[in-house]
Amino acid sequence: xxxxxxxxxxxxxxxxxxxxxxxxxxxxxxxxxxxxxxxxxxxxxxxxxxxxxxxxxxxxxxxxxxxxxxxxxxxxxxxxxxxxxxxxxxxxxxxxxxxxxxxxxxxxxxxxxxxxxxxxxxxxxxxxxxxxxxxxxxxxxxxxxxxxxxxxxxxxxxxxxxxxxxxxxxxxxxxxxxxxxxxxxxxxxxxxxxxxx
Numbered sequence: 513x514x515x516x517x518x519x520x521x522x523x524x525x526x527x528x529x530x531x532x533x534x535x536x537x538x539x540x541x542x543x544x545x546x547x548x549x550x551x552x553x554x555x556x557x558x559x560x561x562x563x564x565x566x567x568x569x570x571x572x573x574x575x576x577x578x579x580x581x582x583x584x585x586x587x588x589x590x591x592x593x594x595x596x597x598x599x600x601x602x603x604x605x606x607x608x609x610x611x612x613x614x615x616x617x618x619x620x621x622x623x624x625x626x627x628x629x630x631x632x633x634x635x636x637x638x639x640x641x642x643x644x645x646x647x648x649x650x651x652x653x654x655x656x657x658x659x660x661x662x663x664x665x666x667x668x669x670x671x672x673x674x675x676x677x678x679x680x681x682x683x684x685x686x687x688x689x690x691x692x693x694x695x696x697x698x699x700x701x702x703x704x705x706x707x708x709x
Contacts, residue, residue, distance in 0.1 A: 544635065544636070544705035545705065546705055546706050546707070547631070547636075547705075547706070547707040547708070547709075548693075548697070548707075548708045549707070549708065549709040550576065551597070551600065551709075552573075553593055553643070553645075554593060557586075557587075560573055560574065560577065561573075561574045562574040562577040562578065562582065563577075589605050589606065590605070590606040592606075592612060592613075593645060594611065594612055594613055594645050594646060594647075595609075595611060595612045595613075597644075597645040597646050598611040598618055598622075598646045601623070601626040601627060601628070601646060602618075602622045602623070602625065602626050603625075603626075603627070604622060609622050611646060611647070615647075616647065617647045617648055617649060618646055618647060618648050620650070623648055623650070623653070623654065624653070626654060627709070628640070628654035628655060628707065628709055629653060629654050631707045632653075632654060632655070632656065635704070635705065636704075636705050636706060636707045637656050637657075637700055637701065637704050637705070637706040637707075638654060638655045638656050638657075638706070638707050638708075638709075639655055639656060639657040639658060639696045639700070639706065639707075639708050640654070640655045640657075640658040640659075640660065640708070640709055641658065641659050641689050641692035641693055641696065642660070642661070642689050643660070643661065644660040657696065659692065661676075661685070676688035678691055693708060696708055
């Protein structure tokens, strides 16, 4: 039985573009850079040796600035911790997102358009460990893997907030967060771009 030429052309016209599309999608996925975003809280622009400050020693942050991207002309629109974090996540000014220490949860519509949500929707594996700092109940919408340990009166004493357990060791929150970030980066699949904000 002969297969009509038109049928062969139709199959080639449908199947080959699908295979090519999958190949292009894999290449695009492979070309997406991994993103590690480190935010230091309440730090002046010049509180960094790399920025020319001769009075302090910040060797690890200086290495990051030298090897990563250093935003020399960056500025915050609101120098208040929670409001600033909301602005970084959403790209909105405080007067628009209207989130600060005195307000309730930030609007879901703003968080649906936050940069972690957008990256997750576009094929990034997203992770977060640390002080999120913005009242928002649906971190699972932004992150595939996360642990937020904001105080928000959840602990009877400060020790419960500042100390965590790694294996059998009780460690300070700073060490815990660092180890969780290292573990996340080490365990993430290499064929998938990731973002760790």
